[in-house]
Amino acid sequence: MTNTAPVSARRDLSESPLLVAARGGAPSRTPVWFMRQAGRSLPEYRQVREGTPMLQACLTPELACEVTLQPVRRHGVDAAILFSDIVVPLYAAGVDLDIVPGTGPVVANPVRTAADVAALPLLRPEQVEPVADTIRLLTAELGDTPLIGFAGAPFTLASYLVEGGPSRNHERTKALMHSEPEVWHALLDRLATITGEFLRLQVEAGVDAVQLFDSWAGALSERDYREFVLPHSTRVLAAVADAGVPRIHFGVGTGELLPAMREAGADVVGVDWRIPLDEAARRLRAARPEGPEPVVQGNLDPALLFAGWPVLEREVRRIVEEGRAAGGHIFNLGHGVLPQTDPEVVTRVADLVHSLS
Numbered sequence: 001m002t003n004t005a006p007v008s009a010r011r012d013l014s015e016s017p018l019l020v021a022a023r024g025g026a027p028s029r030t031p032v033w034f035m036r037q038a039g040r041s042l043p044e045y046r047q048v049r050e051g052t053p054m055l056q057a058c059l060t061p062e063l064a065c066e067v068t069l070q071p072v073r074r075h076g077v078d079a080a081i082l083f084s085d086i087v088v089p090l091y092a093a094g095v096d097l098d099i100v101p102g103t104g105p106v107v108a109n110p111v112r113t114a115a116d117v118a119a120l121p122l123l124r125p126e127q128v129e130p131v132a133d134t135i136r137l138l139t140a141e142l143g144d145t146p147l148i149g150f151a152g153a154p155f156t157l158a159s160y161l162v163e164g165g166p167s168r169n170h171e172r173t174k175a176l177m178h179s180e181p182e183v184w185h186a187l188l189d190r191l192a193t194i195t196g197e198f199l200r201l202q203v204e205a206g207v208d209a210v211q212l213f214d215s216w217a218g219a220l221s222e223r224d225y226r227e228f229v230l231p232h233s234t235r236v237l238a239a240v241a242d243a244g245v246p247r248i249h250f251g252v253g254t255g256e257l258l259p260a261m262r263e264a265g266a267d268v269v270g271v272d273w274r275i276p277l278d279e280a281a282r283r284l285r286a287a288r289p290e291g292p293e294p295v296v297q298g299n300l301d302p303a304l305l306f307a308g309w310p311v312l313e314r315e316v317r318r319i320v321e322e323g324r325a326a327g328g329h330i331f332n333l334g335h336g337v338l339p340q341t342d343p344e345v346v347t348r349v350a351d352l353v354h355s356l357s
Contacts, residue, residue: 036336086152196239218253237265259287273334293327
């Protein structure tokens with residue numbers, strides 16, 4: 001990896017509401033984007049991706065570019081997020097896995113021993129060059145809309161590898177973590193290397209911010225998170241610390257972990273719907289009273305997009321107001337857009353957030 005991102009790859013987006021808010025400034029309006037805004041809820045997405053497996057779509061630059069652009073055109077959001085999947089770098093490196101519709105990532109040979117960890121391939125930049133190509137296509141098309149790159153955090157990737165697929169209880173993962181800590185840390189060290197390389201490649205290709213998804217970190221206690229996860233997520237975010245792009249850190253059910261997730265190196269902390277944004281800001285501030293004011297992202301419950309407009313409008317107004325308690329607020333959902341969501345409702349929420357600025 002090089003030590004600095006080339007300046008030539010970076011667009012001048014100094015007035016972008018999302019980037020201003022992410023840095024704790026005063027944006028011209030409350031920025032809004034939606035996790036999983038690109039994809040399954042959009043009919044144009046289903047049409048263009050028909051017949052193309054998910055991982056192939058992620059590694060086909062023209063297709064991934066088009067899918068990334070679709071919600072920007074439709075919803076008028078303040079950021080695009082790269083169309084990809086958290087297991088892309090593992091797949092590209094040579095791990096035998098697939099994304100099974102209706103299930104999620106499934107790993108052919110789960111990783112549960114020291115030998116399994118040693119056999120995990122590392123990522124070579126040329127293996128994910130299609131992702132860099134996608135980013136270069138996007139930065140030429142997006143004008144003044146920033147592009148968010150992303151990756152899966154080591155713990156969440158490890159959970160898929162150890163369990164062999166999605167898990168409700170993460171029992172094999174937690175058992176390995178506690179019973180064989182040396183194997184566990186070796187696994188996460190390798191995943192942190194892969195993830196750091198992947199984020200760095202995205203930054204060098206031109207993304208304007210990055211988000212690290214630790215989707216399943218909320219399954220852990222704070223003590224376990226600090227011992228078994230925090231050092232590795234810190235190393236991932238440190239890989240792009242000198243690049244000058246905001247770093248967003250998000251997990252589901254992580255209300256008790258928010259200060260620790262910020263310590264990992266987050267400029268922006270994503271918050272799900274389980275605690276209010278003003279309470280999240282209070283916790284973050286209390287943990288670092290001498291530090292900069294916390295910046296938060298979130299946190300509308302995606303299920304409320306089905307609740308009818310009077311309910312939805314009330315909740316959006318509440319969240320925007322609660323977000324004012326933080327040093328900066330990027331409006332988003334508390335998790336991803338659900339597949340059956342009406343896209344017109346998503347557009348209406350984006351318009352409402354902008355009107356409340």
